[in-house]
Amino acid sequence: MKYATRLLLTILFFSIISFSIMILWVSKAIEHDSFTTIEKQMMEKADLCELSIREILARHDKETTKADPSAVVKDVLSVLKASGSEVRIYDDRLNLLGLAENGIIRYNGTPRIYNENLVNALKGNYAYTVTNQHLIYFAIPIQDKYYQTAYVFEIVEDISYFYDILDTIRTIFIIGAGGFLILITLSGLYIARKTTEPIKYLLSATEKFSRQQFDPVELNRKDELGMLAAGLNLMGMKLNEYIKYQKQFVSNVSHELKTPLAAIRGFSQYLYEGETEEQDLKKISFHLINESDRLTRLINELLILSQFDNATPDLNAGKEDLSELTGCVIHEMKASAEKRGISIKADLTTGVWVNVNKTLMSHAIANILENAIKYSHAEGHISVETYLDSATAVIKISDQGIGIKESELALVQERFYRAGNSNLVSGSGLGLSLCREIVQKFGGQLLIESKLGDGTSVSILLPLA
Numbered sequence: 001m002k003y004a005t006r007l008l009l010t011i012l013f014f015s016i017i018s019f020s021i022m023i024l025w026v027s028k029a030i031e032h033d034s035f036t037t038i039e040k041q042m043m044e045k046a047d048l049c050e051l052s053i054r055e056i057l058a059r060h061d062k063e064t065t066k067a068d069p070s071a072v073v074k075d076v077l078s079v080l081k082a083s084g085s086e087v088r089i090y091d092d093r094l095n096l097l098g099l100a101e102n103g104i105i106r107y108n109g110t111p112r113i114y115n116e117n118l119v120n121a122l123k124g125n126y127a128y129t130v131t132n133q134h135l136i137y138f139a140i141p142i143q144d145k146y147y148q149t150a151y152v153f154e155i156v157e158d159i160s161y162f163y164d165i166l167d168t169i170r171t172i173f174i175i176g177a178g179g180f181l182i183l184i185t186l187s188g189l190y191i192a193r194k195t196t197e198p199i200k201y202l203l204s205a206t207e208k209f210s211r212q213q214f215d216p217v218e219l220n221r222k223d224e225l226g227m228l229a230a231g232l233n234l235m236g237m238k239l240n241e242y243i244k245y246q247k248q249f250v251s252n253v254s255h256e257l258k259t260p261l262a263a264i265r266g267f268s269q270y271l272y273e274g275e276t277e278e279q280d281l282k283k284i285s286f287h288l289i290n291e292s293d294r295l296t297r298l299i300n301e302l303l304i305l306s307q308f309d310n311a312t313p314d315l316n317a318g319k320e321d322l323s324e325l326t327g328c329v330i331h332e333m334k335a336s337a338e339k340r341g342i343s344i345k346a347d348l349t350t351g352v353w354v355n356v357n358k359t360l361m362s363h364a365i366a367n368i369l370e371n372a373i374k375y376s377h378a379e380g381h382i383s384v385e386t387y388l389d390s391a392t393a394v395i396k397i398s399d400q401g402i403g404i405k406e407s408e409l410a411l412v413q414e415r416f417y418r419a420g421n422s423n424l425v426s427g428s429g430l431g432l433s434l435c436r437e438i439v440q441k442f443g444g445q446l447l448i449e450s451k452l453g454d455g456t457s458v459s460i461l462l463p464l465a
């Protein structure tokens, strides 16, 4: 079912339920209130009738020693014949003594008698019954001078006017409710259309996104839908950037793989052609080993990066002494520094413990130290320090090499970015980005300070274990 239809049906459902309850409740309240008024009026009338009949009885008692019932009935009917649309008088054994219908007195006939009503009145109380034809039979007990119920006087009234008023009120309510429902349906349709229009627009935008068309979503609203559009825009922008990045990444990787592969291919061809002297053979083998190492390193770094791109990479962190970790890396790289006459001065504070994966952190430190060696002038000096700075463990590697331009300091931490100064030295531009990701994975950060021509110092800041 469409959202607009569901919205409309929900509004209509609740409106109908509310209107039905309201109409029922109001008509019951009016019925109850009005009936109480009718009851009160009938009682007032009954009081007056009782008074008149008592006067008639008193007069008869005075005139004769024993009041003559037929004379009493005659007098009562002639005085009270117009008190209701029908009045009746019964004796204490509930025999009908006479009645007056529309003001005309009759002493015979078999009208409908509600015995229960009369029996209740005989007990000395007012009693009434309302028939299905909307007639009220109101019975009034009349007592003689000995306070015995001698007669029952009954007034019959047509109260259908009251039910007619009730019906009119109900009809007005139902027509009003119908009008309201029509209004609600129309406004519901309007609201549903107004709500679904932007939703449809957003839906079409997401469909375009799925076809990689990231046109901006323009929905000028300040409500939740406007926020959703802004969210979609942001998502589209990020997705676009990500897709571009992925494409660039694949092309960079292919390029970086191509160079050593082409070199390996060239040297292999040279070997194949077979006219190689002993001296060249050694050189070729050296290059082949070099290029294969470069390939292996690149692939290893790509594997680490792809592992980091997973939502939950397996880090296997453990408590390590930073000075020990750095010492090992310096020991491994000392030979390659010495080849270029570069000295490494180490100042390592022991007992600075960090929570890291030993292999990954060694890889990061080695990358920075390798850069310091690669980008230093021959016979240069490198200093490596590990120390505790308040609650942070620090490894700082400083060189006096070629340095990095200030505008490129942030860029060199991006994947595959190589600064303009690095043309003469081989590399893929992955090292620092990998370092930064490794350090961040263990809650730390990478700081690079450099001055072109003066040297660079790279610091790894890590939380203590």
Ligand SMILES: Nc1ncnc2c1ncn2[C@@H]1O[C@H](COP(=O)(O)OP(=O)(O)OP(=O)(O)O)[C@@H](O)[C@H]1O
Binding pocket: 367, 371, 372, 375, 399, 401, 402, 403, 404, 412, 413, 417, 418, 419, 420, 421, 422, 426, 427, 428, 429, 430, 431, 432, 433, 455, 456
């Ligand atoms: N110590 C440094 N001195 C001067 N420039 C540096 C130094 N370290 C990094 N750079 C610059 O930053 C760039 C990025 O360094 P990164 O280590 O990421 O890549 P790379 O050394 O070129 O290649 P890779 O490390 O992948 O073999 C380098 O190409 C270089 O221009």
Ligand SMILES: [Mg+2]
Binding pocket: 367, 370, 371, 427, 431, 432
């Ligand atoms: Mg490097």
